[in-house]
Amino acid sequence: MNKFGFATIVAGGLATAFLGLATPAQAAPAGPGNAQDAISSLDDRGYAVRVQHQGMVKPLDQSSIVSVRYDNDDRVVYVTVR
Incomplete structure (x- = not known):
């Protein structure tokens, strides 16, 4: 296997591990x-x-809440509900 192929596999594995271990932010x-x-x-x-x-x-x-978007400059929260 050439060096480029090995580097691609390693980079893909690291990216997958990073995204898999990331914790979601609590928006609400x-x-x-x-x-x-x-x-x-x-409120x-x-x-x-x-x-x-x-x-x-x-x-x-x-x-139920679908999404929450903060505008901290104006202390406004935009909440989408369903």
């Missing part, structure tokens, strides 16, 4: 609960929360 309060609980928690921390609904609109206590 974790644990059981609904969107209303998480939004209330963010209690002093963030202005902007909610965007994805799909059918239903009450926040029956919704």
